[in-house]
Amino acid sequence: MDLTAIPGVGAKTADALAELEAPEAAIESGDVAAVARAPGISQGRAARIVRAAIRQRHDDEGTFLATPRAREVYRDVLDLLADRTVTDYAAARLETFYPSASESRIDEVRALSERAMERDPDDAVLAALEDVEPLEVPGDVRVRDRCLATTDGETYASAREAIPELSVEVVEDSRDLAELARGYATVVALDDSFAGVDVEGDVRVEPDALAEPAAVVPERPLAFFAHNRDRILAAITVHRAADLDAPCDLDVLEAALDRLDAEGTPTGDDELRRLQTAVDDLDAAVGEAESVANDRLREAIEAQDVTIEGADLLSLVERGAGVDEVLSRELADEYDDAVEAAREHVIDTLDLRDVADIARRAFPDEPTFPVEREESVVSRLREELTTARDRRAERLKTELADDLASMREPAETLVDAALELDVELAIARFAADFDATMPELGGDGITIEGGRSPLLDVEFGDVEPVDYDVSGVRLLSGVNSGGKTSMLDLIALTVILAHMGLPVPADRVHVGRIDALHYHAKTQGTLDAGAFESTLRSFGELVTDAASEGETLVLVDELESITEPGASAKIMAGILEALGARDQTAVFVSHLAREIRETADREIGVDGIQALGLEDGKLQVDRTPRKDTLARSTPELIVEKLADGNDGDAGFYADLLAKFE
Structure with missing residues (x-):
C-alpha cells in the first residue's frame, strides 16, 4: 500500500506510519490504537487516517451528508454513541463510522453491529475497561552498567544505530578491554579477535550481538511491558470478566508481569x-x-x-x-x-x-x-556489591525478557481486543438504551414503525412513538409545536444510522438505498436579496444534480420563511415538482401545504400531524402523520372551539371557521 495514496496522508505522516511494524494491516483493519502508536500520531489523527482509508477502500467519495444540518445530526449520533463508551480510544474509534452509500461499507459495520448487540454490557466489564488504554512505545532506555566494545569504526557506527541504549567504546587491545571492565559491570566485545582473551571482569565476546539486541539489552522488551504493565493487566481483567477468547495464557502473562516493577526491574528475587x-x-x-x-x-x-x-x-x-x-x-x-x-x-x-x-x-x-x-576499602566493597547487583539484575532481566519475548504480540492483541470490545459495548448500550433494531435496507422509500427520537429534549422514556411511511415527494403539515421538525430529525436520524450500519431507535425500519442526504433546517427570518438568490441557486443545483447523484433524500423545514408566503408557495411547488419528476424522495415541512398543492402542476401528497383539540388550553396532538391529510392549524382549532360555544358570538366564529374549508 502506498501510504501517501490515502487522502490526507502526506510524506511526513507516511514516514511516521512506516515506523509501525505493519502499518498497512493496522490501517486496513481499522485499528486506530495501532495507528496511533506511530510517532507523532494522536488518536484523533489516527481515526481520520483510518476513516480516509476506509472511504478509499470502498470507493466512497464522502458526499452522503450534503448539508450542514445533515452533518449536525450525524454529530449528534456520534455524541450519543461516545456517551456510552468507557475509553477515549472507543470514542475516537467511533469517529471512523460514517453514513455511506457504499453497500460493502454498510455491510461491514452491520456485521459489527449485529455482533455487538449480542454483547452484555455487564457492570464488571465496564468497570474493568476504565483502566484500559492503548499501549504506548516507551521513551528512550539508557543502560549505564554495560557497554559495547569494538576495534572497528564501521562496527562502531552499526552498534550505535542498532543498540542505542548502550555506550559503544572503541578499543585497540585487551588492555583497553580490561580498563573498560573495571568501569562497567559487563562489557560485550563485538570482535572475533577477542575470543579466548582472558580479562578480569565480566567480558563477553558476542560477534552476533547486533543481530539480537534484546539478548544484550533485555531492558528493551522489558521497558515495553513495564511501561504498559497496568494497561495489560486491565485488559486481562476485561477478558476474564467478559469471557473473551484470549490470544495467550492469561495466567502465564499475568505471572510474568508480576515479576516486573514499573521501572522495568525484576521483582520477587531474594x-x-x-x-x-x-x-x-x-x-x-x-x-x-x-x-x-x-x-x-x-x-x-x-x-x-x-x-x-x-x-x-x-x-x-x-x-x-x-x-x-x-x-x-x-x-x-x-x-x-x-x-x-x-x-x-x-x-x-x-x-x-x-x-x-x-x-x-x-x-x-x-x-x-x-x-x-x-x-x-568501603569504595571497593561498594563496587563489588554494585557489580554483583547489576549482574544479578541483568541475568534476571534476560530470563524475564526471554519469557516475555513471545508475549508482546499477544499482549498487543489482548489490549486491542479489550478496546474494541468497548466500541461494541457502546453500540450495544445505544441499542439497549433506545430500544433500537437493525433496519431493513434496499428497495425504495422509508418506513418507520414505532420510531422514537433520542434527539428530543425530554427523557427518552417519555417520547411518544410514531409511524411514518415516506415515498416520492411529500408535504408535511401540522400545528406549531406538533412535532413536524422532530419528524424530520427522526427521518434524518434513521437514514443516517441505517447508512452507518447501526441500529435505529424504532420497532421496525425499512430504508431504501440513498446516495445523499440534503437536510435544510428552518431559516431564521426573511432573507435579503443576496441570500435569497444564493438559496435558490443551491436548490437549483440540488434539483439539477439529483438524478446524477443517484437516490437523494431531501428534507426541508419551513422554506417559506425565506420570503413572502405567496412567492414561497410557488417556489416550493416548483422544487417539489422537479424532484418528483426525477423520482427522488423529499419531505417538505410547511404551513403553506394547501397553497403549494394548489399551485403545483402535478399531484403532491400532503400528510398531516393532526391536532386533536385543546384541553385546558393545551394542544393535544397525534404525532404520527396521517397520510393524505391536510392538518388543521392552531388558529382553526381555536376558532372551532369558539364556534362551538354558546355565547352570542358563535355565529361570527362559525363564519370564520368556514373560511378554513
Missing part, C-alpha cells in the same frame, strides 16, 4: 533484593559500625585504669608516640573486640556473603581512636 539493600544501606551500616566500635572502646577505656611507669612514659614521649601506641600496648584486646564487633555489624546488617572478607578490611587492625573506616 538475592537481588539482598544486594540492592546492601548497596543502598552500605554507608549507613558502616557509620553505625563505627559507632559500635567507638562506643565499646570508650567504655573499655573508662572502665580500666592505665598505669605507665615514668621511664616508659618518657620513652613514649621521646619517640613521639600518641594514643594509638598507648592503645596498642594497654588495650589491644579491647580494641580487637571493638573492631570485630564493627565488622560483624556490617556483615550481619547487610547480610554480606561473598564479599565478607572485603568488609572485614573496612576497619584497620592497627589500633586507633576514634575507630574510622578505610574509605578505599
Whole structure:
C-alpha cells in the first residue's frame, strides 16, 4: 500500500506510519490504537487516517451528508454513541463510522453491529475497561552498567544505530578491554579477535550481538511491558470478566508481569533484593559500625585504669608516640573486640556473603581512636556489591525478557481486543438504551414503525412513538409545536444510522438505498436579496444534480420563511415538482401545504400531524402523520372551539371557521 495514496496522508505522516511494524494491516483493519502508536500520531489523527482509508477502500467519495444540518445530526449520533463508551480510544474509534452509500461499507459495520448487540454490557466489564488504554512505545532506555566494545569504526557506527541504549567504546587491545571492565559491570566485545582473551571482569565476546539486541539489552522488551504493565493487566481483567477468547495464557502473562516493577526491574528475587539493600544501606551500616566500635572502646577505656611507669612514659614521649601506641600496648584486646564487633555489624546488617572478607578490611587492625573506616576499602566493597547487583539484575532481566519475548504480540492483541470490545459495548448500550433494531435496507422509500427520537429534549422514556411511511415527494403539515421538525430529525436520524450500519431507535425500519442526504433546517427570518438568490441557486443545483447523484433524500423545514408566503408557495411547488419528476424522495415541512398543492402542476401528497383539540388550553396532538391529510392549524382549532360555544358570538366564529374549508 502506498501510504501517501490515502487522502490526507502526506510524506511526513507516511514516514511516521512506516515506523509501525505493519502499518498497512493496522490501517486496513481499522485499528486506530495501532495507528496511533506511530510517532507523532494522536488518536484523533489516527481515526481520520483510518476513516480516509476506509472511504478509499470502498470507493466512497464522502458526499452522503450534503448539508450542514445533515452533518449536525450525524454529530449528534456520534455524541450519543461516545456517551456510552468507557475509553477515549472507543470514542475516537467511533469517529471512523460514517453514513455511506457504499453497500460493502454498510455491510461491514452491520456485521459489527449485529455482533455487538449480542454483547452484555455487564457492570464488571465496564468497570474493568476504565483502566484500559492503548499501549504506548516507551521513551528512550539508557543502560549505564554495560557497554559495547569494538576495534572497528564501521562496527562502531552499526552498534550505535542498532543498540542505542548502550555506550559503544572503541578499543585497540585487551588492555583497553580490561580498563573498560573495571568501569562497567559487563562489557560485550563485538570482535572475533577477542575470543579466548582472558580479562578480569565480566567480558563477553558476542560477534552476533547486533543481530539480537534484546539478548544484550533485555531492558528493551522489558521497558515495553513495564511501561504498559497496568494497561495489560486491565485488559486481562476485561477478558476474564467478559469471557473473551484470549490470544495467550492469561495466567502465564499475568505471572510474568508480576515479576516486573514499573521501572522495568525484576521483582520477587531474594538475592537481588539482598544486594540492592546492601548497596543502598552500605554507608549507613558502616557509620553505625563505627559507632559500635567507638562506643565499646570508650567504655573499655573508662572502665580500666592505665598505669605507665615514668621511664616508659618518657620513652613514649621521646619517640613521639600518641594514643594509638598507648592503645596498642594497654588495650589491644579491647580494641580487637571493638573492631570485630564493627565488622560483624556490617556483615550481619547487610547480610554480606561473598564479599565478607572485603568488609572485614573496612576497619584497620592497627589500633586507633576514634575507630574510622578505610574509605578505599568501603569504595571497593561498594563496587563489588554494585557489580554483583547489576549482574544479578541483568541475568534476571534476560530470563524475564526471554519469557516475555513471545508475549508482546499477544499482549498487543489482548489490549486491542479489550478496546474494541468497548466500541461494541457502546453500540450495544445505544441499542439497549433506545430500544433500537437493525433496519431493513434496499428497495425504495422509508418506513418507520414505532420510531422514537433520542434527539428530543425530554427523557427518552417519555417520547411518544410514531409511524411514518415516506415515498416520492411529500408535504408535511401540522400545528406549531406538533412535532413536524422532530419528524424530520427522526427521518434524518434513521437514514443516517441505517447508512452507518447501526441500529435505529424504532420497532421496525425499512430504508431504501440513498446516495445523499440534503437536510435544510428552518431559516431564521426573511432573507435579503443576496441570500435569497444564493438559496435558490443551491436548490437549483440540488434539483439539477439529483438524478446524477443517484437516490437523494431531501428534507426541508419551513422554506417559506425565506420570503413572502405567496412567492414561497410557488417556489416550493416548483422544487417539489422537479424532484418528483426525477423520482427522488423529499419531505417538505410547511404551513403553506394547501397553497403549494394548489399551485403545483402535478399531484403532491400532503400528510398531516393532526391536532386533536385543546384541553385546558393545551394542544393535544397525534404525532404520527396521517397520510393524505391536510392538518388543521392552531388558529382553526381555536376558532372551532369558539364556534362551538354558546355565547352570542358563535355565529361570527362559525363564519370564520368556514373560511378554513
